[in-house]
Amino acid sequence: MPPTDPTHSITERLSRSLSGPEGTLALARMQVLGRPVERSTELTAPTPSGTEVGVWRLADGRLRRDTGRRDEWRYWADRPEIPLRPGHRRVAVLGESATRGYFFDPAYSLAGLVDTALDGTGVDVLDLARTNCSLAELLRTAAEALALGASALVVHAGNNWNNVDPTPTERHELALLLEKGGFPAAAASFRDLVTEVAASALGVLRELAGDVPVVLVVPEFNLGDWTDEPILDCPALPAGRMRRWLRARDEAERALRDGDLAGARTLVAEMTGLDGGSSPVSHRLAARCAASPDEALSALRAAKDAVVSPFAIHSPRTLASVQEVMRRKADEAGFHLVDQAVLFREGEAGAPGRRYFLDYCHLTFDGLRATALAVAETLGAALELPERPGTDGVPVRAAPDRLALAHFLAAVHNAHYGQPEDVLRHHLSRALDADASVADRFEDYLDYQTRIAPNWMCSSYERSTQDPAFRRYMVVGDGRLNGKLADHGLREVMLDVLESRGVPARRRYEDLLVAEHRGTTDLLADANLATTFNERHGAGVGPRVAYLRASSPRTRSTLVVEEPAPLVLRVTWRLPSEVPAGSVSVAVNGHEVGTAEAGTAWTTWEFTVSPDILRRGRNTVEIHWPEGGDGTDTLVAGAPARLECGENVPSHPVHGHVHDWSAIRLVPVTV
Template sequence: MSSNDAMKQLSDEIAAQVYRDQRGDFARLLSFANLIDSAAPAPAPAAKAEADAGDRIGVWKLDPASGAFARDVAATADWAYWAQVQSIAASSPRKRVLFLGESVARGMFYDPGYTPAQVLEQVLAGALRERAPEVIDLARTNASMATLRRIAAQAERLAPDQVVVFAGNNWAGNRSYLGEERAYALATALRENGINGLRQRLETILAAEIDKLIDDVAALYAQRGVPVCWVLPEFNLEDWRDPKVYAHWLQGQDANDTWLALLASAETLLAQGDFAGAREAGEAMLALDRGDCATTAYLLASCSEGLGDHAQRRHYLEMARDASIVDFTRSYSPRITALIRELIARKAAQHGHAAVDLQQVFAAATGRAIAGKEIFLDYCHMTSQGIRLAMAAVGRQVLQQSFGQDAEPAALLEHAAWPSDADESDAHLLAAIHNAHWGQAYDVVLHYCGRAADKSPAILELMGIIVEIQNERLPVWMNARATELLETVSPQIKRYLFSMEFKCLDRLLLDAFAECCAQRGVDLASRLSALRLQGHCVDKLGSVDLLDPYYHSTSFSNQQFIDGGVNQHHDFFKGYEPVSQFCFISDDNRERTLSITLKSADGASGEHAELRVNGAPCQRLALTGQWRTHEVAVPASLLNKGVNEVAVVWAKPALDGAAELARIGRDIRQHAMAEIYPVFGHIYAFEARKDAAGRKPEFAPA
């Protein structure tokens, strides 16, 4: 049966379930079709009771007939997050090593063709031969602290001889530990010590949760004297950059204004190569934001690099990485922080557990204090070289703890296989997509594209198909050519591609695809240009809503849903930066109309925003405290055929930190989304139109 036939049958069954009003089966079918989010399926009460009844481990349920744990068909939507293993024997004559963890332990992008658990088993088999243990892979993508605790308890019935826990990336970003009972404590910390006080209280709460998790795991396996090894992940400090943010609300009169002025000065000095002068301005910024703003830390890291101070560079890059814990308004990639690293190491030592610190492992292997693209595919997921180095280090600890044997890492590496070229190519293509969708730099995305193509030229055809998918507004499974891929692509490509929820014009990613193809003699750029014009040209559509996230978002972090979705108190676009960026596609360079309804962020009147098209000033827009609509005729001389960049440059609003910190405290007490950053302006509607400017009401409805 072809993929199209299978999808047609699925669509017919969904329609039949709707007609028969069979909601339970209907929800499962929607999950299969990726029409609803199945990342964390909410179990029915009966299913939850069953999960706690002692007859399951993750997605594997005890089969009384065979005595083994088999994958439960009722948990099919969750299978993709676990090892692709049909069953796990309840017992084994061989020693058993439990391998628990998160997506980095799953080997994200390589999984299931090549995984850390597989490599660890190869390393141990090479060293121990006939005494080699069985490695049971219980790592789960997106595992939270609660998931780890539950799986550790469930897996104890497998009678393990060794436990390896490779986790810590998902702990800082998971706010499930913040309950209503903590709201007043957080608000009090904010009132007493500003955003830094809020951060300290958040870290105190998180530390208590981590302490409890490690204590629980230790107590569980201490009962049978099972040794435990914790693996401390490393973060890609060299290449990964979080979205640029401007200082959160600061304490002190005019503090935010001063910070912005210092930033402008520091960036100018840095561009001129005056690293000492830029550092001086950056240190003044740091005195104001107290290390809670990544932009300051990144700036100081660049200064340290220019001055040749590599230790300080790492210090500031870690500061930038760790600042995200206070930001509830954006999406941030998973990460291990300095706090989490210190806690795992300390608690492991307290309980007599071993610890493998990948920061040290990678530094020893590469000779550099900061590892980059040779070790990482993104923020924390590892290349095959990173996986091999990590598992050789873990294997050495397992040998010491459970077998009383030692071996040099270099000797163990000889037993660690490399992935196939096909798996390597797929992993790097997925890394390119993932980096682009997390807002990383063009040269980083292009690097992973190039590595993918070098390993398998056939990947260039897949790039062309993804160009088609991202230029359609329909779900991936409704693209006829894409569904044909089900017959040919690897499981990891299939899984990622058909669950790709982030849809946007993807200019950076698709341009990188086009350049990668051009470097290898394939013209994808012409096809990309034609698809953009065919699907998104304002000339054909008549008008384009620039507030549609498809046109304004370039990453998970800056995506805004203007219909009351994430990060929104109100139904309008919020400019979190001094310049808000949008785009539209035009077929030729004839005059077009931009209609925008906006207002000032602080309710004041008398200032202006500037509308720029492709970098050139187009029109000044009066700002008031009420919504006001402006119709702007964009002259043909400013327009390009294809993508046109539109920017709204905001006037600086009044920045009253004292009033805003009080507002944040009220939000926390009322369990509302706490927006800790200034907003520079608001946009109610923004449209690009084919027709010439017409008369519109000067004020939008309240």
């Protein structure tokens, strides 16, 4: 037999071996071995062009916005040109959306208030903060500002520094920790990585700045008010721990209601032992039963940090460990420090809340002003200005119309992060207190968010976008910020507040709601089911699927009816593969309308709803999933391999899957 070339058959057999899950994992590991070890901490100083900074290009002694980067303009200061006056020293203010004065922008920003305080000192303040600014972009902008002759840098950043994309080597290391200690261990290691990256970035900043003074502003967080949404309550826990954790949570809350602090502490300690410190709920409960204000403050900081991981999506924030690195590096590098934790101490525990924050990290006018005055004072010393920066010119409060709109936008943003009703009511009431004419924006919102048509097609939305601050937040091209969500709770609070001020909006809104949403209803549509950004179709971590992964024991949607009449709820569902078969129930307005056995195969059920439990307008429809098993063991077991293969791995349990969920009105048959 003549010799044959075996290459083809070997390649074919190797391809078959590598095509399965184990082969994919082996290939991922070979790729890691085949390249040099890479670390996220290996940052290098960017090289500026010397002719541009941010979205501006240098021409004829002025910085003019680059028309080729028009899509980015809305993230930066609304300045077509930035003059570079001869003989004036330049201070560059760098940062993120909090620095931009989110919700106030473009009327007020940190740089603008610092500029007012430094008026007459021969110093020009360049507003180079960018909404959604990454760590890499911050360093690049710093290099560009220094290349243009900045005499000092002000850096107010850190909330976006958690967005570290682990290298293949780091993914392998996180996968090993997942195997040994589950999501809590891997998340803790990731937070260490974020801290190391921050330290490296501050080292690069020191290298870039040289002898140029740097004022480092350490961001604080809304520890007093902010509550992470329920989807982030606790990551998946194996071996029955989740069920015990849930029971301990209920018992701890009951003990706190009864005033049994000692009993609550014991139960909270059990919860923390079960979740490894990875749940914000455990830490918030610990703060409520803390033995001292300092202990409560530490627990609130731990709650803020607990959700930071590569396995979940959460609001921006600065880790406590990163704050400490900023303080330490400032001392080592000779940076001048402005620490918002010191500026914003509030209440018995010192936990800052709504006086200084509009949401998780964006500042009220009080917060912006306090930070700006501290920065200006620090710059005066750093630049050895002959005159102390003045405070008289810095407004004590925002213009009424700007303050009103900021609180209105804050209410919308808070609602879309699942904040409680009292927070929404606070901001909406403050808005009307500041300027009663903001009620027009309330009514516009009630109109365009209720209609089925896209917002940009609604005249009410067009009216609101005439305001530049509104345009900056509710951007036409950003579906995340202006898409339709099931913000019925927000709209109800708006109506309550308007009616309490003598604005008769409820009847008009309810008639519009019925007119737009009556008839057959898709209960899985974002406008009916998604109350937060995290609950939208396609949101979250993990591979995209064509069905809803229920992240709560109860899946809730909204059904709008014109007049109560018999209807059918049709639902196609299944349980995750690791959950034993169990009974699933459906309820309307708190009344159970049926139960059915569900398993891991897709099944479709129909439930008839009697008109006597319905009401005109908005009705609540719920699916109650069985407790069954944890539904977490498979998630934990499969996560390490998926992480090594470069997938985004979700860490929070799923209670059920829903492919279709609709309401159909029964049409009477006439004979």
